[in-house]
Amino acid sequence: MDKITRGVIILVKTIAIANQKGGVTKTTATFNIAAAMAEQGKKVLMVDLDSQASLTISAGLEPLDMEYTVCDLLKKRRVETAKCVYKLENIKNLSIIPSIIDLAALEMELQGRTSREKILSRSLKEIKDDYDYIIIDCPPQLSILTLNALAACDYVIIPCKTDYLSYRGLEQLNETIKDVQDLVNPAISVKGVIATLYEKNVKDHNEILDMLAKQYRIIGTTKKTAEATKGVYDGMPVVLKNKRTDIAKEYMNIAKIIMKEGN
Numbered sequence: 001m002d003k004i005t006r007g008v009i010i011l012v013k014t015i016a017i018a019n020q021k022g023g024v025t026k027t028t029a030t031f032n033i034a035a036a037m038a039e040q041g042k043k044v045l046m047v048d049l050d051s052q053a054s055l056t057i058s059a060g061l062e063p064l065d066m067e068y069t070v071c072d073l074l075k076k077r078r079v080e081t082a083k084c085v086y087k088l089e090n091i092k093n094l095s096i097i098p099s100i101i102d103l104a105a106l107e108m109e110l111q112g113r114t115s116r117e118k119i120l121s122r123s124l125k126e127i128k129d130d131y132d133y134i135i136i137d138c139p140p141q142l143s144i145l146t147l148n149a150l151a152a153c154d155y156v157i158i159p160c161k162t163d164y165l166s167y168r169g170l171e172q173l174n175e176t177i178k179d180v181q182d183l184v185n186p187a188i189s190v191k192g193v194i195a196t197l198y199e200k201n202v203k204d205h206n207e208i209l210d211m212l213a214k215q216y217r218i219i220g221t222t223k224k225t226a227e228a229t230k231g232v233y234d235g236m237p238v239v240l241k242n243k244r245t246d247i248a249k250e251y252m253n254i255a256k257i258i259m260k261e262g263n
């Protein structure tokens with residue numbers, strides 16, 4: 001995982017943002033953390049591994065207009081990884097491997113392949129040295145795509161809504177991560193949980209937040225707020241669009257925690 005530049009070893013960190021539950025703000029967290037790191041001068045690559053392509057669209061790209069997407073990395077006759085990387089015009093230091101709806105169909109094809117959970121990892125190796133961080137936005141299932149992300153990453157960050165069912169869903173995710181650790185990627189660990197869509201005035205949210213904090217390392221708590229999505233039409237995450245909001249500050253703080261502990 002190391003790259004050597006003029007004799008100095010720099011750790012390259014690949015991070016999976018994962019939770020098999022939908023709507024827990026995986027995509028929003030990926031874009032904001034990646035943009036915050038890029039703003040701090042890190043070279044960051046985001047990988048959209050969800051066929052809904054929300055990250056791709058949030059970044060201001062049209063999935064159907066892309067010549068190459070993450071599908072081209074995963075299919076049998078894959079293309080060179082660098083061809084699938086697009087630099088974002090409006091955010092310095094930030095690039096993306098976009099997704100497209102075709103990824104849903106490709107998932108079926110992946111099931112029949114040898115070492116099917118290591119396909120993404122092999123492709124990312126080609127370009128890993130070009131980035132300080134690679135952040136993978138996982139789909140909302142424990143599918144072969146999520147397994148590919150877990151096999152390719154150094155650690156996982158789990159966004160979890162502060163409600164009971166989301167809290168309970170973490171058990172299943174942790175079991176999957178343990179399996180991946182035993183069978184495919186011994187180096188994987190969970191960096192922490194981001195408690196998301198938190199509402200201070202909801203009693204249950206406070207109880208779940210306490211329960212989460214007892215069991216997991218909370219690296220940030222993001223409140224439910226309309227501010228979070230305001231830049232989505234012009235391809236800007238709130239962390240850059242409206243830096244003074246609480247949500248932007250929280251994402252910046254999470255990015256700083258990761259960078260401080262990363263290298």
Ligand SMILES: Nc1ncnc2c1ncn2[C@@H]1O[C@H](COP(=O)(O)OP(=O)(O)OP(=O)(O)O)[C@@H](O)[C@H]1O
Pocket residue numbers: 021022023024025026027028029050052054139140197222223224225226228229247
């Ligand atoms: N802090 C927030 N407050 C309110 N809404 C938010 C916040 N963060 C994200 N959202 C909105 O919540 C919805 C779900 O967010 P997002 O798409 O990031 O979740 P996800 O976990 O990636 O979803 P999926 O599992 O479907 O891919 C989106 O409409 C997003 O704009």
